[in-house]
Amino acid sequence: MKNRTISILLGLLAFVTGGCEDMLDRFPKDKLTPENYFHTEEECRLYTNDFYSMFPNGSAIYGETADVISQTTLTSEVLGTRVVPSKVGTWNWEKLRDINFFLQHSGNCEDSAVKLKYEGLARFFRAYFYFEKVKYYGDVPWVDRPLASDDTELYKGRDSREIVIDNVLKDIDFAIANLPAEKSLYTVTRWTALALKSRICLFEGTFRKYHELGDYAGILTECIAASKRFIEESGYSIYNSGATPYQDLFSSLKANGTEIILARAYNSSLALTHDVNGYLTSSTMGRPGLLKNIANMYLMIDGTPFTSQMGWEEKTLPEEYVNRDKRFAQTVRTPGFKRIGATAVSAPDLAATETGYQLIKFLQAAKYDSYNSSTNDLPLFRTAEVYLNYAEAKAELGILTQEDIDLVIKPLRDRAGVANLSLANANAHPDSYLSSEETGYRNVTGDNKGVILEIRRERTVEMLMENLRYWDIMRWKEGKRFEKVFTGLYFPRPGEYDLNADGKVDVCIWKDAKPSTNASLVYELEKDLFLTEKDHGNLLLHTDYIRKWNEERDYLYPIPIDDRVLTQGNISQNPGWEDGLNF
CATH class of the missing domain: 1.25.40.390 (Serine Threonine Protein Phosphatase 5, Tetratricopeptide repeat)
Incomplete structure (x- = not known):
């Protein structure tokens, strides 16, 4: 176990040509030594390019759920079903070793301006690395140099989050001062x-x-x-x-540099793709949809709350979108919505969204709907x-x-x-x-x-x-929101519904006797879908289990068992998490 964990800490030295996933270009290890490398800007660039893989990939960026979006399968965090793992990717230290290795040897660079620039970049990523660790675990060991296999610091305990954040701020301030x-x-x-x-x-x-x-x-x-x-x-x-403009900012193939500071690049010719179109339009990829509680938060255009309007609780989609914050109609399908490049309007597809509020943020033209075909850049x-x-x-x-x-x-x-x-x-x-x-x-x-x-x-x-949303809930100490009832569109009774007011029936909800209908989607009430008031109300989701949030435990993740064993308890467990160890 000692050797396995040491190998995790030592990591692999990998290089990428552009900071995007699936573009690894490994340098021969027999040529990578402190004596013969890091002398030029190109060598510094090649080494530090791999740090960009620390940023979240496509599905992590657009696939958030928390208390804002519901899918057919909820996360263990929202469900309250997390357990202490033996090992887990979020407690991985490979990239820290690579960063510290670079910082130890970047003095080889013969151009002082280049040296400072790439030291700034490395310290940016060390700050980013440790920020992520603190978000997940709170107190973590601060290490600012590469560790040898016999180094006692491999088994050190956790430093306080205050110490870690102080060091993070020193790193990010250095980066601000020296990055271009x-x-x-x-x-x-x-x-x-x-x-x-x-x-x-x-x-x-x-x-x-x-x-x-x-x-x-x-x-x-x-x-x-x-x-x-x-x-x-x-x-x-x-x-x-x-x-x-809001919709265009995210559906554009190339990131818009007016507002976007840093983006993750995608390009089909380089086999760099993601699957946001499939995620938003398929009936087999989770059927994501905006939750009613969040739909209610979009203001009226005069700045007053939607929830102060007369009868807001019983408004159907064609009624509730009127005179609303334009981001509402540029985030979910509402009456008049057309796919990019299409002339026909598209109604919400309940086969692809379990809440009825079908998301369109990041959605591109229909030609990108096939599996893993999306290539629009994603903002970081x-x-x-x-x-x-x-x-x-x-x-x-x-x-x-x-x-x-x-x-x-x-x-x-x-x-x-x-x-x-x-x-x-x-x-x-x-x-x-x-x-x-x-x-x-x-x-x-x-x-x-x-x-x-x-x-x-x-x-x-x-x-x-x-x-960002899950971490917003963590910092606000509002985890109890995950226990609330999850609901979607309002339906006043069984019957046929034209969800986008184009004169065509989109969905039929029936009870007792199945009617003759032209709707492409037909659902039996209390079997295929459920409403909050039985025969009317909002779509009711995820009622087959009780979601539970532990206020004394769940704001931090548990430390993996393997690392607790390796350090013989020097790495303490987070409060409330039981891992069966006696230290």
């Missing part, structure tokens, strides 16, 4: 580093606040400073051109997130102003066709739906409650399907 300022869609720059610092500091600051770990104000201030510098110096802005960091981080950090510290809102919230709402947020009105009248323990966020209190809730609303609808 020139924009690049596919390589890390100074602006990527500022965006990462903004993300790290918001996560850690709010996690400490809502989990009552103390010492959160300073790190939220760091988030504000990094975000503000990005806003003032980067030249990035919110993309707002054309009739459907974008400007809207930095704007939202800035607003949230300031709101949490009680220093947000209307001028701040005009700077970072208004551009998002302008693109969505929604009236601007008023700080005074939000705090004077906190939205009852968002503050409800059943439908909203139970942990928000204080004088800024109203505006914090509104920023969370904005973040929810703006950043949907971008691999």
Whole structure:
């Protein structure tokens, strides 16, 4: 076991030509020594290209679920069925060894400017690596040099998250100071580093606040400073051109550099593809759909809550989309929706979405629907997130102003066709739906409650399907949301339904006697699908088990058993997780 774990820590030295998966180009090991390598920019570039594989792949980016999207199979985190594993990929340290190996020997580079640039890149990725570890596990061992097989630090215990985050911030500050300022869609720059610092500091600051770990104000201030510098110096802005700018930002084959800071590149000619089209249109890939609770969060265009409208609970899809935040119709299929390149309208397909709110974010033309054929670039960091981080950090510290809102919230709402947020009105009248323990966020209190809730609303609808939501729930200490009832579209009775108001019946729901119908999809009530009020109500999902969230345990993942055994308990287990070991 000792040798196996040491081999994990030592890792393999791999190189990629462009930072994308499936493009490995391994360098002969007999030629890779500190004495004869890392002397030129090309050698530094080749080695550090492999670090880009640390970023999430396609399905991880667009495939988030948490409490916003339901699939036919829920994750173990949402179900509450996680167990302590023997080993797991999220407790893998190969890339850290590779990063530290590079940093130890990058001094070989003969060009000091190149040396600093690639040291900055390596330290960016070390910061990213450790941020991911802290998100999953909290306290983790901090190691800043490559370890030999007989090094006692291989068996060291965990350092506190405060120590780790302090070192992470040192790394990311070095990266900000030394990475190039020139924009690049596919390589890390100074602006990527500022965006990462903004993300790290918001996560850690709010996690400490809502989990009552103390010492959160300073790190939220760091988030504000990094975000503000990005806003003032980067030249990035919110993309707002054309009739459907939000939708176009994600369906475009090539990433839009107006707003997207860093993207993962895809290209069919290089066999770099993902499967978002299949995921969103197939009846066999989970049938993902927006949950009703999140659909309710999209505002009316006048800035008032949808849930303040008369009879909102009983509105059908053709009724509820009227005069809504434009992101609603650019995120799910609503009346008038047409596939890219198509002339005919397309209704929601209940065979491909179990909630009825069929997602279209990232969806490309129908020719990409076949298995693993999608090639649109996927964003890793974008400007809207930095704007939202800035607003949230300031709101949490009680220093947000209307001028701040005009700077970072208004551009998002302008693109969505929604009236601007008023700080005074939000705090004077906190939205009852968002503050409800059943439908909203139970942990928000204080004088800024109203505006914090509104920023969370904005973040929810703006950043949907971008691999952030689960971690937002963790830092806000809102895991109990996973226990709530999951529902979809509203149906007032059994019968035929034209879901996109084009005059054609799309689905028929029947009870007692199957009717004659032209609908392509026919479902028997209480057998094929279920409604919340038996013969009417919202689509009712996942009622065959009880979801349970443990407030004392589930905000951190369990440490794998193998590594606990290897260190003879120096690596302690996270609270609440039972692994059967006596140390």
